[in-house]
Amino acid sequence: MAILEIRNLTKSFGGIKAVDDVSVDVHENTLLGIIGPNGSGKTTFVNMITGFIRPDKGSVRFKGKELIGLTPYKITNMGIGRAFQMVKPFFHLPAFKNIIVPLSSDRVKATKGGGFGDKDAIALDILEEVGFERGSSVPYKTASVLPHGYLKRLELARLIALKAEVLILDELFSGLSIAEVTSIVPIIEKLLVEGKTIIMIEHRLKELFRIADNVIVFNFGKKIKEGKPKEILEDEEVKKAYLGVEV
Amino acid sequence: MVAAGLNLLIKKRDMAKENYRKERIDRCIKARSDDIYAISSKNEILYLLFPRVIPIAALGIIALISPLYWQKVIISACIFAMLAVSWDFLSSCGMLSLGQALFFGIGSYIAGILNHYLNLPFYITIPVATISGGLLSTILLLPVVRLRGIYFAMVTLILPLMLMRGIEATRIFGGNEGITGLSPFPNIWVELIIIITAMWVTLFALRRFISSDYGLIFVSIRDNDRATMASGINIYAFKAQALFIGSCICAFCGAFMTHSYMFTGIPVFTMEFSILPIAASAIGGIGSLAGPLLGAFVLVPLSEILREFGTLRVVFYGLVLVICVVALPEGIFHYLSRKYNEMERWVKIE
Numbered sequence A: 001m002a003i004l005e006i007r008n009l010t011k012s013f014g015g016i017k018a019v020d021d022v023s024v025d026v027h028e029n030t031l032l033g034i035i036g037p038n039g040s041g042k043t044t045f046v047n048m049i050t051g052f053i054r055p056d057k058g059s060v061r062f063k064g065k066e067l068i069g070l071t072p073y074k075i076t077n078m079g080i081g082r083a084f085q086m087v088k089p090f091f092h093l094p095a096f097k098n099i100i101v102p103l104s105s106d107r108v109k110a111t112k113g114g115g116f117g118d119k120d121a122i123a124l125d126i127l128e129e130v131g132f133e134r135g136s137s138v139p140y141k142t143a144s145v146l147p148h149g150y151l152k153r154l155e156l157a158r159l160i161a162l163k164a165e166v167l168i169l170d171e172l173f174s175g176l177s178i179a180e181v182t183s184i185v186p187i188i189e190k191l192l193v194e195g196k197t198i199i200m201i202e203h204r205l206k207e208l209f210r211i212a213d214n215v216i217v218f219n220f221g222k223k224i225k226e227g228k229p230k231e232i233l234e235d236e237e238v239k240k241a242y243l244g245v246e247v
Numbered sequence B: 001m002v003a004a005g006l007n008l009l010i011k012k013r014d015m016a017k018e019n020y021r022k023e024r025i026d027r028c029i030k031a032r033s034d035d036i037y038a039i040s041s042k043n044e045i046l047y048l049l050f051p052r053v054i055p056i057a058a059l060g061i062i063a064l065i066s067p068l069y070w071q072k073v074i075i076s077a078c079i080f081a082m083l084a085v086s087w088d089f090l091s092s093c094g095m096l097s098l099g100q101a102l103f104f105g106i107g108s109y110i111a112g113i114l115n116h117y118l119n120l121p122f123y124i125t126i127p128v129a130t131i132s133g134g135l136l137s138t139i140l141l142l143p144v145v146r147l148r149g150i151y152f153a154m155v156t157l158i159l160p161l162m163l164m165r166g167i168e169a170t171r172i173f174g175g176n177e178g179i180t181g182l183s184p185f186p187n188i189w190v191e192l193i194i195i196i197t198a199m200w201v202t203l204f205a206l207r208r209f210i211s212s213d214y215g216l217i218f219v220s221i222r223d224n225d226r227a228t229m230a231s232g233i234n235i236y237a238f239k240a241q242a243l244f245i246g247s248c249i250c251a252f253c254g255a256f257m258t259h260s261y262m263f264t265g266i267p268v269f270t271m272e273f274s275i276l277p278i279a280a281s282a283i284g285g286i287g288s289l290a291g292p293l294l295g296a297f298v299l300v301p302l303s304e305i306l307r308e309f310g311t312l313r314v315v316f317y318g319l320v321l322v323i324c325v326v327a328l329p330e331g332i333f334h335y336l337s338r339k340y341n342e343m344e345r346w347v348k349i350e
Helices: A042-049 A072-078 A095-103 A106-112 A120-129 A148-161 A178-193 A205-211 A229-234 A236-243 B002-019 B042-065 B068-092 B100-118 B122-144 B149-170 B188-210 B213-223 B225-229 B235-261 B272-284 B290-327 B332-341
Strands: A002-013 A016-027 A031-035 A057-062 A080-083 A166-170 A197-201 A214-219 A222-227 B020-024 B344-348
Touching: A002 A042, A002 A197, A016 A042, A016 A057, A016 A197, A016 A214, A016 A222, A031 A042, A031 A205, A042 A057, A042 A166, A042 A197, A072 A080, A072 A106, A072 B225, A080 A148, A095 A120, A095 A148, A095 B213, A120 A148, A148 A166, A148 A178, A178 A197, A178 A205, A205 A229, A214 A229, A214 A236, A222 A229, A222 A236, B042 B068, B042 B188, B068 B100, B068 B188, B068 B213, B068 B235, B068 B272, B068 B290, B100 B122, B100 B149, B100 B235, B100 B272, B122 B149, B122 B235, B149 B272, B188 B213, B188 B235, B188 B290, B213 B225, B213 B235, B225 B235, B272 B290, B272 B332, B290 B332
Parallel strands: A031 A197, A031 A214, A080 A166, A166 A197
Antiparallel strands: A002 A016, A002 A057, A214 A222, B020 B344
């Protein structure tokens, strides 16, 4: 059974159909890639799954439970974590304090027996996992002075802290150098080994196609193709709509 | 002209620096990250205590030796300081309030009503007004905690004005005249002790609270409410809590002032109680909680000193405000704190 069953999701902004009747099954412990030109509705699609936008029509079921109508924090507490395309750290807080916030959520509290204890050590462990050098001053620095690469890692760390079962990564690789991407890919692969389900919106196709199990392609709000990365690459319609030239 | 003068000053300072070099000052605290202090010696304890104990002692001594008139001014400054601290606390939680007068007025009216109609003494009316005033304000604003920024501010601005006109029109609780002849405090010393203690307790408790793991969530809501939601936090529940804490502080001030002036009426909803705390925060330094308190202790006595200028008072008052904001845009407190914690200084090359 699919962990996420998305059926007929539709959303219009004014006269424009941002997402038009999209149905997808996301299977447990797989990585689903979402690609498509700018403005094709990928982020709106994700916003509807995570409760930030209410769809006009359709349903999203997580382990059989309906998500539409729930607030973002409830959906997050059910185990669907989401990283933002535009990084959204808590700029006034030190990096490790950023992780205290998800560690204080109902979901994590429930798994650890609750209470506001000393979470600094746990936060530092998680930051080390995503590449904040332990023993250096980096985890203690205020988020506003951290470089972009670290802020992206911080987004990932937030999802790890939440113990999310489904991780939705919205253009995690955007604005990162090749070296930075190659150092983040193993973290994602490790999450897959741990049994997580991952949905990635991505423009960096090379890196995505290497790790994705399934890929869906959006164009003008419609899902135009679904399949294995290899099939997508060979598909004529996809090439015409999005890739333009051969990859 | 002011700008030219400032430029000249900066130029002079830079020229002077040619014969100087930077030297590191040993401020005792070496192992310090953003919030971890390693206290291991007497010097370090002194370093941390000094900026906290001196203001407390100074205010205590000044209150002790001042004539009655200035003791009243200190009480007024304390009230505005608490309103300003409450405003800064709410703004640290992402709620821009233009309606401290709402919380203040509700507290004041509850204390007045309890005292006038039920003859309850001040040591009962003040605690009851604090808690129930906080609750009532929170319930009133609960429908709008979802609003952000200026939209929330608009609602908080309008509510006290609505209550004011409502009381005026329906003539309840004394209508335009308000409720007079309420029981006063036994003497000025009781008044001073209550308000000064309450102010310091509020300041240090809130500062501690906001840097705890629990208080951290409030700051994160201000920084980014969407990311806080995506971290599995019910931000509306937290905002309501912040609102309750903030309005309790204001309601306390209102209840206190009711007994101090032996009066409550529609003036408690005036804009003064909403705007002055914001001005105090602006010149004192937003975001530190201590800054607004300092700002209130600059503005309220200043307003009294300028009294002899008559109608020109507002002009000079405004001038001081503008100079403060232009010269120290970060706020007095942030400036002092930066200077105090500075690790380097200029020394002359021999």
